[in-house]
Each structure stands twice: as C-alpha cells, then as structure tokens.
Amino acid sequence: MSAVIQRGGVLTPWLVAAAVVIVLPYIFSSGSSLTMMSLMGFAIVFALSYNMLLGQTGMLSFGHAVYYGLGGFMTAHALNVIGAGKWPIPLPLLPLVGGLAGLSFAILFGWVSTKRAGTAFSMISLGIGELVAACSLILRGFFGGEGGISTSRTSTLRLFGINFGPQIQVYYLIAAWCLLCMAAMYAFTRTPLGRMCNAVRDNPERAEFVGYSTQMVRFIAFCVSGFFAGVAGGLAAIHYEIVTASVVGAGPSGSVLLMAYIGGISFFIGPVIGAVLMTALQISLSDYTGAWMLYVGLMFVLVVMFAPAGLGGLLLMHRPLLAAGTWRRVLPAYALALVPASLLFVGGVLLVETSHHLLVKASEGSAMRVLWIPYDAKSPAAWAGILALLGAGLLALKHIGPKVADAFHGARLEATSKLSAP
Amino acid sequence: MSAAALQLVDLHKRFGVTPIIRGVNLDVKQGERHAIIGPNGAGKSTLFHLVSGRFPVTSGQVLLKGESITGLAPFQINRRGLARSFQVTNIFPRLSVFENIRCGVLWSLGYRYAFWRLVERARDARERTNFILEQINLTARRDVPAGVLSYAEQRALEIGITIAGGADVIMLDEPTAGMSRSETEHAVALIKRVTEGKTLIIVEHDMSVVFGLADRISVLVYGQVIATDTPPGIRANAAVQEAYLGAPAAQAEHG
Numbered sequence: 001m002s003a004v005i006q007r008g009g010v011l012t013p014w015l016v017a018a019a020v021v022i023v024l025p026y027i028f029s030s031g032s033s034l035t036m037m038s039l040m041g042f043a044i045v046f047a048l049s050y051n052m053l054l055g056q057t058g059m060l061s062f063g064h065a066v067y068y069g070l071g072g073f074m075t076a077h078a079l080n081v082i083g084a085g086k087w088p089i090p091l092p093l094l095p096l097v098g099g100l101a102g103l104s105f106a107i108l109f110g111w112v113s114t115k116r117a118g119t120a121f122s123m124i125s126l127g128i129g130e131l132v133a134a135c136s137l138i139l140r141g142f143f144g145g146e147g148g149i150s151t152s153r154t155s156t157l158r159l160f161g162i163n164f165g166p167q168i169q170v171y172y173l174i175a176a177w178c179l180l181c182m183a184a185m186y187a188f189t190r191t192p193l194g195r196m197c198n199a200v201r202d203n204p205e206r207a208e209f210v211g212y213s214t215q216m217v218r219f220i221a222f223c224v225s226g227f228f229a230g231v232a233g234g235l236a237a238i239h240y241e242i243v244t245a246s247v248v249g250a251g252p253s254g255s256v257l258l259m260a261y262i263g264g265i266s267f268f269i270g271p272v273i274g275a276v277l278m279t280a281l282q283i284s285l286s287d288y289t290g291a292w293m294l295y296v297g298l299m300f301v302l303v304v305m306f307a308p309a310g311l312g313g314l315l316l317m318h319r320p321l322l323a324a325g326t327w328r329r330v331l332p333a334y335a336l337a338l339v340p341a342s343l344l345f346v347g348g349v350l351l352v353e354t355s356h357h358l359l360v361k362a363s364e365g366s367a368m369r370v371l372w373i374p375y376d377a378k379s380p381a382a383w384a385g386i387l388a389l390l391g392a393g394l395l396a397l398k399h400i401g402p403k404v405a406d407a408f409h410g411a412r413l414e415a416t417s418k419l420s421a422p
Numbered sequence: 423m424s425a426a427a428l429q430l431v432d433l434h435k436r437f438g439v440t441p442i443i444r445g446v447n448l449d450v451k452q453g454e455r456h457a458i459i460g461p462n463g464a465g466k467s468t469l470f471h472l473v474s475g476r477f478p479v480t481s482g483q484v485l486l487k488g489e490s491i492t493g494l495a496p497f498q499i500n501r502r503g504l505a506r507s508f509q510v511t512n513i514f515p516r517l518s519v520f521e522n523i524r525c526g527v528l529w530s531l532g533y534r535y536a537f538w539r540l541v542e543r544a545r546d547a548r549e550r551t552n553f554i555l556e557q558i559n560l561t562a563r564r565d566v567p568a569g570v571l572s573y574a575e576q577r578a579l580e581i582g583i584t585i586a587g588g589a590d591v592i593m594l595d596e597p598t599a600g601m602s603r604s605e606t607e608h609a610v611a612l613i614k615r616v617t618e619g620k621t622l623i624i625v626e627h628d629m630s631v632v633f634g635l636a637d638r639i640s641v642l643v644y645g646q647v648i649a650t651d652t653p654p655g656i657r658a659n660a661a662v663q664e665a666y667l668g669a670p671a672a673q674a675e676h677g
Contacts, residue, residue: 198514202515202517206513211500
C-alpha cells in the first residue's frame with residue numbers, strides 16, 4: 001500500500017485538491033456559497049486537529065474549542081494592534097498568531113490534562129473548557145464581554161494591492177491555509193511520533209515497554225493539535241472580523257466532536273468529510289427548518305449505532321470493490337435500498353417538522369407547510385400518513401436490509417479473492 | 423563478566439496486606455538463559471512486573487547491569503536495555519505487523535518523539551524491522567493488521583516487539599502458553615535464535631521447554647526463591663521435588 005502511494009506520487013492527491021480549491025469559486029460564485037466554502041475551510045482544519053487527539057492518539061477531548069477560541073481572540077487582538085500601530089505585517093501571516101496562541105495554551109493546559117489518559121483526560125478537558133468559558137464572561141478586557149472583540153482585516157499591510165476586503169480574497173487565504181495545514185497534519189501521521197500516537201491509542205501499556213512515555217506522546221500530540229486548532233480559530237476571526245465568548249464554550253467543542261465522528265475518526269479524510277457536510281447542513285438546513293440541530297443529532301446517533309467508522313468509513317469500505325471492479329454487483333441492491341431509505345427519510349422529516357410546528361410554533365396555529373404542500377398539523381390524516389410512511393419504511397428495511405448486506409459482502413469476497421490472486 | 427545482568431536484592435511486594443513477593447534474592451549472569459518456574463500463584467508474573475517497572479516494589483532493590491532501576495517507569499527501564507513480553511498477548515492490534523515491530527525499533531534508533539521527519543524515510547528503522555520480521559518468520563504477513571493474526575503468530579509478534587529494540591536483557595513471560603506441541607517447538611527454536619548472545623529470563627510452565635532451554639533454573643514458591651541451580655541440580659533437589667515437581671496436581675495441570 002505505502003509503496004504504491006510512494007511510487008504513484010505523494011503529490012497527486014494534493015495537486016488535485018489544490019486545483020479543486022482554486023476552481024470552486026468559479027463554479028459556486030454566489031456570495032453565500034463563497035461564505036460557506038470559507039467556513040468549510042477552517043472547519044476542516046479544526047476537525048482534523050481534533051482528530052489528531054481522538055482518532056490518532058485515542059484522546060476524547062470535550063474542550064477542544066478552548067484552543068480554537070483563544071487562537072481566534074489572539075488573532076483579533078493582534079489584528080487590532082497591527083492595524084493601530086501600522087506595523088508592516090501582512091494579513092496572511094496572522095493565522096500563525098492564532099496557531100502560536102493555541103500552542104501556548106495547549107502547553108499550559110495540556111501539561112496538566114495529558115498526565116491522565118482515558119476518562120480522566122476527558123473529564124479534565126471538560127473542566128478546562130468550563131473554566132475558560134467562565135473566564136470569558138469575567139475577563140471582559142480580553143474577551144470583550146457580550147459584544148466580543150471586533151476587528152478589521154483590511155487595515156494590515158497590503159501586498160500586491162490585495163486588501164482582503166472582498167470575500168473571494170478571504171476564501172483564497174483560508175483555502176491556502178487549509179491546504180497547508182491538511183498537508184502538515186497528514187505528514188504528521190507519517191512521522192515517528194505520529195506512528196507512536198497510534199501505538200499509544202492501540203495499547204498504551206505496550207508503548208511504555210518499547211521505550212516511549214505515553215504521557216509525553218499524549219502531551220506533544222496535544223500541543224500540535226492545539227496549534228492547528230488555533231490556526232483554525234485565527235482563520236475564523238479573519239473571516240468573521242469578530243470573536244465572541246461563545247467560541248471557547250461547550251458548543252463548538254461538541255460540534256467538532258460531531259464533525260470528526262460523523263466523518264469517521266479512523267481515516268485521515270474522515271473529519272474532512274464531516275466538516276464539509278456539517279458546515280453545509282448547518283447553513284443550508286438552518287434556512288429551512290428550526291429543528292436542524294435535531295437532524296444533526298439524529299445523524300450522529302445513527303452513525304454511532306450503525307456506521308461506527310463514520311461516513312468516510314462507509315465510502316472507503318468500497319475501495320476493494322472499486323479496485324476489483326465488482327462494484328457493479330452491489331448497484332441493484334443499493335437502488336433497492338433507496339425504497340426504505342426514502343420512506344424513512346420522508347416519514348422522519350415529516351414527523352420532526354410536524355412535531356416541531358406543534359411544540360415550538362404553537363402560537364401560529366396548526367396550519368403548516370412542508371415544501372409548499374400545506375396541511376394541518378393536528379389532522380389525524382397527516383399523522384396517519386406519517387406513521388404509515390415510517391411503518392412501511394421499517395418493514396421494507398427489514399426485508400431489503402439483509403439483501404443489501406449480502407450483496408456487499410458477496411462483492412467484497414469476490415473482490416478480495418480477485419485481488420489476492422495474481 | 424563483572425556485574426550480574428540482573429540482580430534482585432531482598433525484593434518484597436505486598437498488595438494491601440497480602441504479601442506476594444517475600445524477599446526474593448536472585449542473580450542472573452550476563453549471557454545466561456535463566457528460567458523461573460513455580461506453581462500457579464507463586465508470584466512469577468508479579469516478579470516480572472516488579473523488574474520491568476509495571477508495579478512499584480514495596481521494598482528491596484532491582485539492579486540492571488549493576489545500576490539500580492528500582493522505582494523507574496517502564497519506558498526508562500526499557501531504554502536502559504531491558505525488554506519484556508507478556509503472558510497475555512500485548513500487541514498493537516490495529517497496526518500492521520510491520521508497524522508493530524517498527525514501534526519497537528524507533529526509540530532504540532534515536533527517533534524519539536520526532537515529528538519533523540517522515541518515518542518512511544527512516545531507512546535504518548525499515549531495515550531493522552525487516553530483519554526482525556525475517557527472524558520471527560512473519561515477513562509474509564507484514565501488511566496484515568496484527569489483530570487478525572493467528573494465536574501462534576501473535577505470540578511470535580509478541581517476541582518480535584520485545585527483541586526489536588535490541589535490548590540485551592530479555593524477559594519472556596510464558597511465551598509458549600496455549601501452544602500446540604509443534605508450535606511450541608517452533609517457538610523454542612525462535613527464542614534460542616533471537617536471544618543468541620543476550621541474557622534471557624523466562625517464566626515457563628512447560629517443563630520440557632524449561633529443561634531444554636535454560637542454563638539455570640530458579641524455583642519460586644509462595645513468593646520466595648527456594649532453589650537456583652542447573653537443570654540437573656534442580657531435578658535432583660529434594661526441596662523442589664517436594665514443593666513443586668513432586669506435586670502430582672501441579673504436574674497434571676501444566677504437563
């Protein structure tokens with residue numbers, strides 16, 4: 001595997017990624033899609049930095065937004081100082097301030113929290129998260145109180161006449177940093193320390209008996225992860241031009257966990273998928289429904305229960321099928337699976353939306369619409385329809401589900417026998 | 423040949439009020455193959471844990487090549503040249519066989535906590551890993567996740583990880599436990615091959631393995647060494663026969 005990658009060119013996937021990133025704004029040129037892609041950029045960096053802990057070193061942190069948020073605050077303060085003093089520092093270097101801030105606080109807090117592994121580490125990370133969130137409301141000078149810290153990205157030294165006013169320029173700044181950080185974090189997984197992180201995740205006891213202090217491995221991984229989280233926070237500060245106290249809180253700490261897990265923590269690409277998907281859902285769903293958080297939560301539960309390797313894991317599962325050409329065999333079964341999937345999806349959405357309307361928007365009366373179809377949220381017919389959809393979906397899943405699994409396993413068996421034969 | 427490779431001086435270990443190791447004195451000479459035998463519950467594994475730093479000692483001294491390693495952490499003891507295997511297979515299940523061995527190699531070649539160089543470029547680590555894989559006959563399985571290896575293969579990998587760092591004092595905790603006759607023969611040949619020129623301390627229940635492999639044998643009974651001698655000497659020792667070899671229950675259980 002590794003030999004193939006080496007010979008096939010390590011650079012190819014990165015060149016493709018760079019080309020995609022450059023071309024994307026020409027395809028999705030509207031202001032809102034540029035914003036969304038910018039958000040995806042730093043979400044990817046944040047999620048990957050989180051997975052350095054969770055997926056690679058086996059450390060479940062509940063307070064990773066501390067380093068993201070403090071990186072953001074430091075970047076905003078640095079921008080203000082630079083702007084006021086007319087220092088000759090160009091904007092593209094500013095995320096580095098965020099990174100160094102993240103690194104510094106990771107050294108400080110990590111020195112304490114990485115003394116323990118497992119549940120104790122998680123609890124300490126939660127405590128530190130709460131501590132910093134509490135401080136953010138007390139230290140108004142640094143965190144700016146409820147209004148947060150505002151800044152302006154256009155007041156720094158201009159290079160080549162680029163002032164980073166237009167969103168497209170910010171997009172390219174974020175994209176460049178995102179690619180750089182992705183490459184650096186990928187390279188990290190292939191260093192001696194990166195491999196020992198995996199060893200510590202798999203079996204900390206044995207790692208101690210091959211000469212490695214698991215505490216030191218955890219500590220360094222934590223610091224590196226804090227650095228990249230800080231860079232992500234710096235990019236966010238540059239994008240929004242404001243940082244508020246909520247970024248260090250439990251909200252972002254939880255959502256980065258969801259991103260990484262839904263995407264898949266066992267694969268480098270997993271958190272990237274999770275970050276892109278979650279950002280897209282967050283922005284597009286919140287336009288359509290007030291219950292979007294519920295959908296994200298449901299998706300998380302479904303992934304944890306039925307696809308613990310994440311969506312990335314589901315995709316990568318098909319790699320041998322693609323390599324051996326047996327993927328066509330699963331297509332009919334997958335097409336069949338669309339039946340229960342769409343029944344359950346439509347039924348589920350109607351259930352959530354109707355309940356949401358009755359419970360949250362009760363004052364607006366029971367008349368509502370989903371996709372321009374008006375109906376009465378209290379009518380027995382509507383509820384009968386929802387239950388029928390869900391029931392039919394479950395019934396269909398019971399019949400079709402095993403067939404889909406059989407088709408996949410058959411195709412994979414054939415693929416492995418094909419691939420192992422010369 | 424001045425200092426002993428490993429020296430235990432009046433070693434004690436209590437769990438709460440329960441004494442498990444009750445004053446063990448033991449000298450293991452440089453380059454010898456030393457077996458520790460004894461009935462179940464005698465404290466053999468505990469003794470290994472004390473020497474390798476997994477458990478803190480209650481009192482007494484552990485000297486490695488004349489220097490005290492009492493109270494050091496496992497990784498510090500490992501860096502001083504003592505490596506051990508485990509009775510229950512203790513590998514990195516999700517890493518490939520190759521990476522399992524390489525994890526054992528990295529520190530000894532000076533890679534430490536490096537995150538500024540790529541591990542694939544580490545040619546000496548790769549060559550050493552391939553050499554170990556060759557020695558433990560797992561070259562053909564190098565890219566398989568260690569968790570899916572057969573039991574005997576995992577035991578071989580366990581030994582491979584232990585010797586990978588080039589430690590000159592090797593401690594193996596029941597390396598042939600649960601193996602068939604032919605697997606045991608392979609394992610013994612492997613142990614002889616990879617510990618050539620090193621000091622070996624082995625806990626083993628299989629008497630044919632012990633008497634075929636060891637230069638000297640120590641008998642541990644209820645937390646104390648009751649005899650240390652050559653295999654013929656141990657066979658002839660009346661106290662040992664009474665306490666251990668002569669006990670029909672122990673024979674039946676481990677034979």
